[in-house]
Amino acid sequence: MVFQDLHAHTYYSFDSDDRPEKVIETAIAGGIKTLGITDHNHGVGLARKSLCYYKGTDLSTDYEQTLVRYFDHINLLKDKYRNKINILRGIEVATCVGKDNYALPENADISFFDYCLVEGLDKANSITKGDIFAFAKRCGCTTGIAHTDLFAFIKSIGEEPFRYFRKLAEHNIFWEINVNLDSSHGFKAYDYATEFLKNKEQQDVVKKSGVRLSVGFDSHAIREYKPERIKSACTVIKNAGIHLVFEGI
Numbered sequence: 001m002v003f004q005d006l007h008a009h010t011y012y013s014f015d016s017d018d019r020p021e022k023v024i025e026t027a028i029a030g031g032i033k034t035l036g037i038t039d040h041n042h043g044v045g046l047a048r049k050s051l052c053y054y055k056g057t058d059l060s061t062d063y064e065q066t067l068v069r070y071f072d073h074i075n076l077l078k079d080k081y082r083n084k085i086n087i088l089r090g091i092e093v094a095t096c097v098g099k100d101n102y103a104l105p106e107n108a109d110i111s112f113f114d115y116c117l118v119e120g121l122d123k124a125n126s127i128t129k130g131d132i133f134a135f136a137k138r139c140g141c142t143t144g145i146a147h148t149d150l151f152a153f154i155k156s157i158g159e160e161p162f163r164y165f166r167k168l169a170e171h172n173i174f175w176e177i178n179v180n181l182d183s184s185h186g187f188k189a190y191d192y193a194t195e196f197l198k199n200k201e202q203q204d205v206v207k208k209s210g211v212r213l214s215v216g217f218d219s220h221a222i223r224e225y226k227p228e229r230i231k232s233a234c235t236v237i238k239n240a241g242i243h244l245v246f247e248g249i
């Protein structure tokens with residue numbers, strides 16, 4: 001069994017202080033074989049702002065460069081730890097527009113990442129407008145739907161679950177089972193994930209559709225990391241005959 005955690009944050013996210021090396025070493029110690037670093041697009045942007053402040057220069061329009069620098073750093077770490085763990089270079093994409101507008105800017109290029117995790121698909125103020133197929137095309141890299149109750153979302157848009165999952169599979173869009181349980185989420189598990197991991201009927205729909213899943217702990221503080229939650233979710237999914245995304249790498 002190859003355990004994958006495709007959702008982890010580092011100090012590139014505004015809501016985590018963890019050094020990327022520490023995040024990776026904690027995952028290695030926890031027996032994780034594939035780890036995806038997925039800092040928030042807007043967190044990377046804030047890191048850029050503090051750097052500009054420090055340097056006394058104005059690079060406020062330099063969004064693209066910041067994404068590239070983050071990618072390059074994770075890429076160096078991928079190489080450094082290659083004999084111990086497989087690191088994937090990901091990004092978590094905010095899509096909600098509001099008072100604090102963190103949504104991915106229209107022209108920001110994220111196509112060079114290994115994958116992205118899209119949040120807010122089911123929110124009324126999301127720039128996805130509930131259309132993950134069009135948005136995945138805009139992202140240009142393998143796309144996953146982060147911490148979303150997809151069965152509830154599918155029902156809310158009047159679609160049929162199997163048909164919708166089948167379409168996701170055809171577009172190579174995966175669905176994240178988020179198994180977080182830490183202080184940044186109030187030590188509350190996601191109900192949809194808890195349900196899916198015990199609901200054979202839902203598992204069967206997903207299996208037959210051919211859609212792939214990811215498992216993510218969504219770590220924001222490594223001292224609260226619980227790799228056993230990743231391992232047990234990966235095991236349930238594999239035993240249900242469902243494929244994980246990025247299997248076999």
Ligand SMILES: [Zn+2]
Binds near residue numbers: 007009092
């Ligand atoms: Zn996250």
